[in-house]
Structure formats: structure tokens, C-alpha cells
Amino acid sequence: MGAKWTLQQLVDEGYTVTAYCHRCHHNGPLDLKRLAAKLGPDHPAMHDDLVGITHCGKCREVKKMGFVFQPASRTGNPFNGSGWKG
Ligand SMILES: [Zn+2]
Numbered sequence: 669m670g671a672k673w674t675l676q677q678l679v680d681e682g683y684t685v686t687a688y689c690h691r692c693h694h695n696g697p698l699d700l701k702r703l704a705a706k707l708g709p710d711h712p713a714m715h716d717d718l719v720g721i722t723h724c725g726k727c728r729e730v731k732k733m734g735f736v737f738q739p740a741s742r743t744g745n746p747f748n749g750s751g752w753k754g
Contacts, residue, residue: 675700676709682740685713687722687733694726698735 678685679700688695698718704711707721715735723730 673713674709675704675707675711675713678713678737679704679709684738684740685718686736686738687718687724688736689724689727689729690732690734691729692724692727694724696725698722 683700685698685700686695687698700713703713703721711717718735719733720730722733724733
């Protein structure tokens with residue numbers, strides 16, 4: 669991802685964005701469609717753009733949030749050990 673991504677692009681590409689709280693270690697997927705409806709589909713959605721627009725559902729931390737972007741995979745989860753070839 670070199671260019672600026674928007675919320676709508678992430679939705680279109682099937683990305684999953686997991687928010688991770690560095691304060692209480694709570695984590696969960698962001699509702700990208702809800703954010704796009706709330707902030708507008710053209711809202712930038714890189715890491716720095718997401719900090720401050722969502723908060724931890726457990727301790728309500730806003731700033732110490734991390735975000736993990738996971739692209740859609742048509743061949744299953746490449747991290748489960750069965751998708752690697754060589
Ligand atoms: Zn938290």
C-alpha cells in the first residue's frame with residue numbers, strides 16, 4: 669500500500685482492519701462500512717488517519733490504538749501454515 673487508501677477502497681478490496689489497544693490489549697475488527705457511512709467513503713484510512721476516530725471498546729482508549737490491515741485472501745488464510753509453497 670503505497671498510495672493513500674480510503675475507507676471505501678478497503679471495503680471494496682475486502683480488507684479486514686483489526687484495532688488493537690496497547691493499553692488493555694483488547695482487539696477486534698473495525699466496522700469499515702459503518703465508519704464509511706459515518707465519515708464518508710473518501711475518508712483516508714491509513715494508520716494515522718484511523719487513530720482518533722475509533723476507541724477501544726473495553727477501556728475507551730483513543731490514542732494508543734494500533735491497526736492491522738489484512739488483505740482479503742481468495743485462497744484461505746496464508747498464515748495458518750497450509751498456504752505456503754516453498
Ligand atoms: Zn483498551
